[in-house]
Amino acid sequence: MKKTTFLILLLLIITISCVSVKVSDTSSDTKIKNSETATYSTKKYPKNIILLIGDGTGLSQLSSSFYYNKKASNYLRFSQISLIKTSSASDLITDSAAGATAFASGVKTNNGVLGLDKNLNPVPTIVEELSATGYTTGVVATSSVVHATPAAFYAHVKSRRDYEDIALSLVNSEIDFFAGGGADFFSKRKDGKNLISKLEEKGFTVNTDRLPNNVKPVFNYKQGYLLAPDGMPKMLEGRGDFLPNATRLAIESLSQLGDKGFFLVVEGSQIDWGGHAKNADYLISELIDFDNTIGVALDFAEADGNTLVIVLADHETGGFTLASDNGDYNKIKPVFSTDGHSATLIPVFAKGPGQELFSGIYENTAIFDKMIKLLFKK
Numbered sequence: 537m538k539k540t541t542f543l544i545l546l547l548l549i550i551t552i553s554c555v556s557v558k559v560s561d562t563s564s565d566t567k568i569k570n571s572e573t574a575t576y577s578t579k580k581y582p583k584n585i586i587l588l589i590g591d592g593t594g595l596s597q598l599s600s601s602f603y604y605n606k607k608a609s610n611y612l613r614f615s616q617i618s619l620i621k622t623s624s625a626s627d628l629i630t631d632s633a634a635g636a637t638a639f640a641s642g643v644k645t646n647n648g649v650l651g652l653d654k655n656l657n658p659v660p661t662i663v664e665e666l667s668a669t670g671y672t673t674g675v676v677a678t679s680s681v682v683h684a685t686p687a688a689f690y691a692h693v694k695s696r697r698d699y700e701d702i703a704l705s706l707v708n709s710e711i712d713f714f715a716g717g718g719a720d721f722f723s724k725r726k727d728g729k730n731l732i733s734k735l736e737e738k739g740f741t742v743n744t745d746r747l748p749n750n751v752k753p754v755f756n757y758k759q760g761y762l763l764a765p766d767g768m769p770k771m772l773e774g775r776g777d778f779l780p781n782a783t784r785l786a787i788e789s790l791s792q793l794g795d796k797g798f799f800l801v802v803e804g805s806q807i808d809w810g811g812h813a814k815n816a817d818y819l820i821s822e823l824i825d826f827d828n829t830i831g832v833a834l835d836f837a838e839a840d841g842n843t844l845v846i847v848l849a850d851h852e853t854g855g856f857t858l859a860s861d862n863g864d865y866n867k868i869k870p871v872f873s874t875d876g877h878s879a880t881l882i883p884v885f886a887k888g889p890g891q892e893l894f895s896g897i898y899e900n901t902a903i904f905d906k907m908i909k910l911l912f913k914k
């Protein structure tokens with residue numbers, strides 16, 4: 537008897553709470569807010585995709601933004617989060633070449649290999665597939681633009697170290713915008729070729745000095761920025777706002793170069809290098825710079841309404857942990873367990889049309905499949 541009364545009471549409470557939710561939904565403020573959110577997330581196909589890769593960024597790396605960044609982390613702006621498995625064809629623990637090839641071409645390959653499958657046959661990249669149908673494409677990195685992660689999107693080579701070959705691939709690719717370091721691989725080559733003049737012949741304006749200062753320039757030409765001989769300087773050495781500014785410039789430039797849509801890859805390359813160096817200050821300063829860059833992409837995407845922003849990593853570096861300082865639970869002491877990569881699952885954040893596809897735990901190659909599905913409206 538008592539049980540029945542309790543159940544009836546429970547049902548009554550549930551009914552009342554449902555009714556009260558419905559009632560509050562009809563208030564005009566909530567209604568506008570809800571319908572806006574609905575339009576934003578239920579538009580199924582994005583026009584543009586911005587893929588942000590924080591090389592070596594595992595959960596502890598991005599968590600450091602919550603403890604060491606004075607501003608609120610831009611990771612907080614995502615509601616869609618999933619995890620990827622990152623092993624390569626050759627190894628349980630991937631390197632950046634195989635990791636980026638999985639995103640760029642949707643295949644598992646061997647560590648060290650770019651744009652080829654595990655049998656070393658070339659596989660088309662998303663940049664090739666999209667530019668063939670009229671999309672504009674770009675890469676931005678804080679490494680050289682020929683380093684493994686950006687290179688996977690336009691090169692097909694057996695060894696990620698073949699930087700001069702990779703530079704030639706960039707010149708011959710359909711990429712419309714690039715920014716990062718690596719000038720020496722274009723202008724101080726063993727074969728004596730000057731690839732900067734080759735780029736200019738192709739209609740590029742190449743700058744080896746700095747990003748433009750003006751905020752809203754009009755760009756109807758391809759642009760290349762090679763602002764360091766090899767990798768860009770560290771944040772700790774005064775790199776400043778290169779990554780967020782180059783990302784903003786890439787977005788503006790790619791939007792103006794075509795109206796079909798754009799695909800932009802942005803890499804926070806040196807989060808990984810901080811991990812290899814087991815240097816927490818290096819790692820965290822690079823992570824915060826990457827976090828600011830995520831903010832630039834999200835600001836554009838939220839205003840635009842047609843852009844999907846995906847933030848992920850190829851793998852974790854350093855076995856990084858925000859441990860306690862000698863058992864003091866009120867003090868964090870960042871520690872590393874390796875100077876290499878680790879096998880931990882990697883978080884993926886997605887926001888914009890199609891974000892629903894990024895749920896659960898899946899292989900890194902599925903990132904390519906999902907992006908193709910969304911941009912080719914499959």
Ligand code: MG
Nearest residue numbers: 591632685805
């Ligand atoms: Mg990289």
Ligand code: ZN
Nearest residue numbers: 592632808853
């Ligand atoms: Zn690495």
